[in-house]
Amino acid sequence: MLLEVAVGAPVRGTFTYEADDDARLEPGQRLVVPFGRRRAIGFYLGPAQAAPEGKVRRIEQALDGETLFSPDLLSLIRFAADYYLYPLGEALRSALPPDLGRVDRQPATERAPAIETVSLIQPAEVWKAALGRSRSQAALAAHLEARGGSARLEELKVAVKDAPALVRKLAAKGILALHAADGGAPDSPFSGGQAPRPSDDQARAIETITASLGRFETFLLHGVTGSGKTEVYLRIISEVRERGGGALVLVPEIALTPQLAGRFRARFGSQVAVLHSGLSDRERTREHSRLRNGEATIAVGVRSAVFAPVPSLGVVIVDEEHEPSFKQEEKLRYNARDLAVYRARLNQTPCVLGSATPSLESLANAREGRYRLVELPERIDSRPLPTVELVDLSAARRTRNEAPTEPRDELELLGPRLSLALEETLASGKQAILFLNRRGHASLVLCGACGESARCPDCDVALTHHLSRGGELRCHYCDFRTPKPAGCPSCKGELLVIGAGTERVERELAKRFPDARTLRLDRDAVGSTAELTRILAAFAKGEADVLVGTQMVAKGHDFPGVTLVGVILADIGLGMPDFRASERTFQLLAQVAGRAGRGRDPGRVLIQSFHPSASAIACVEGHDFPRFAAGELERRRELGYPPFSRALAVRIEGEDSAEAERTGRRLAEAAKRWAFPGMKLLGPAPAPIARLRGRSRFQLLLLAQGPGPLQALGRRLVDVAQTAPNGVKVAFDMDPLSML
Secondary structure (H helix, E strand, C coil): CEEEEEECCCCCCCEEEECCCCCCCCCCCEEEEEECCEEEEEEEEEECCCCCCCCCCECCEECCCCCCCCHHHHHHHHHHHHHCCCCHHHHHHHCCCHHHHCCCCCCCCCCCCCEEEEEECCCHHHHHHHHCCCHHHHHHHHHHHHCCCEEEHHHHHHHCCCHHHHHHHHHHCCCEEEEEECCCCCCCCCCCCCCCCCCHHHHHHHHHHHCCCCCCEEEEEEECCCCCHHHHHHHHHHHHHHCCCEEEEECCCHHHHHHHHHHHHHHHHHHEEEECCCCCHHHHHHHHHHHHCCCCCEEEECHHHHHCCCCCEEEEEEECCCCHHHECCCCCCCEHHHHHHHHHHHHCCEEEEEECCCCHHHHHHHHCCCCEEEEECCCHHHCCCCEEEEEEHHHHHHHCCCCCCCCCCCCCCCCHHHHHHHHHHHHCCCEEEEECCCCCCECEEEECCCCCECECCCCCCECEEEHHHCCEEECCCCCCEEECCCCCCCCCCCEEEECCCHHHHHHHHHHHCCCCCEEEECCCCCCCHHHHHHHHHHHHCCCCCEEEECHHHHCCCCCCCEEEEEECCCCCCCCCCCCCHHHHHHHHHHHHHCCCCCCCCCCEEEEEECCCCCHHHHHHHCCCHHHHHHHHHHHHHHHCCCCCCEEEEEEEEECCHHHHHHHHHHHHHHHHHHCCCCCEEEEEEEEEEEEECCEEEEEEEEEECCHHHHHHHHHHHHHHHCCCCCCEEEEEEECCCCCC
């Protein structure tokens, strides 16, 4: 018989293959097929409608006895491939764990060998005293505790160096218990205890959402920071499980996964499967298998978990729905939040989008009646929101008596008010967070004589100075590294270090407050999931006084001991060439401000800025999201930007700049020819980062009132892109979030 097959390769369309007439295949089932001169993974879609011209090749084998995709999941991936203008076979392959997208993978239905699981059997005060100065053993124990007290050994091997040996030592000391497991992790040893009683606001939210179980409805759960959104999620899932259903919970980043997964495991034990890129390929395959086989019914993970095979799906939850990290920025450029809503629709289940700072797209959907707004206006136990104070850096600089000819960085990292607040916080035994959304020691190295700055040879960006790496200069896009030269390569003049990053804040803090215990949380300080878990756990337990970090510190963490948050420079990001720059700045500042005062003591936030009157900064002072949203939505309406239109970005890049630009012009001419009435075309123009990793970049932006015209035009432009010369790559991004 003839089969329609989607091949896991970057090619458009489907292909016809032949199989035995008695072959029993299910839609979505994995196949090994000959493709050109190689073998490839293919996915059976159904009987071919007609025989093509020429010879039809036979499939080599079916890898599994059954499909890996439920009907709703297959429909979701078909929709994603069509909507985001991406090859279906590649979309199907990207929805699976990496191991299952390879030709040489064993059948997914074969069970992997039993894996030992590990659980803590001693409370923190006992194992801390027993381990003394053994940092490696303590790091493993802290990782387990942050995961809810248990994890599989396979995961620990990825997260912690020499995990098997450390596990044996800790088991011998009576700190760990080892389990021969054929399925998931054991129930958390901390799963006992009473769940907290919901507040009146939480109870109303839970009642409203659970009333919709069994039918599709999207809820925008707008709760201020510290209002208890996670407990609402847990209660809803408990109700779903009582009805025999499963749950899908998406979080924006790995940084949130250990903490949230620990809370879910404490409540639901081994029913929780965790999915993120910090796991080994084998571990991800195993979690996928546990869900598919019904051993686990709750999936908690980052954006790719939207494709998790959750059995009897009863609710879909997206935490921190405003986060841009839900958008995949390469290959299948999907938005997991939007696919989560579509998946809930397919399953006729409610979808809950939670945030303290909702995206303007979701807010517009709520105002237009497509989503239902549910609010948590107060913190748990009626704790007050932190007071927010704005510090005008431009006014402070004007009052300083400095020699105007002195070549120095004008930014004072710890201004007088912030320094005094830190001093008071440390003296009272409380904790503080210092936030600066820039890594490294300094953001710019330039010559004081000729003004030339150190730039990446392959990217159109300045190099960042990293003092902790021996004074090297580093590109944060392609990872190019070079030692800082003694003088300017052009004129031999003196090189000045300008701007600031988290490394410099950490050093300044050590000078001003030498007795303060400090931790740093950014991509340079965190080399593994275990290190991330260790830093978060140490700060949560009060083992450090100050946490210095980038946006990683703003990601929904709950540190009850933090009473002060200091924002070193709030203006970073406001000047980005992106129409969402103001929205993202407000969200980031509001989220990091929300880390203060989550315990018994009230919180205080100091925000240093050169532009304190900017709406994105001024509205944070009064926690005034409605005022910010109203102003920003009006600006978007006037400009015709989303959410009052839909966008399609066409990105062209190539080593030969002239070839890439010509391709962009050809695509723009075709777009003008085929454009629908009311459609707006911007470009082609060099991208804000005009050169990246040695390739020149151009982009087109198409705007329309709805997605239909953009998709129709996009499909025609895909055909034009197929004729691009070798070395020129064209990518299509529906509903783009990054304009860089």
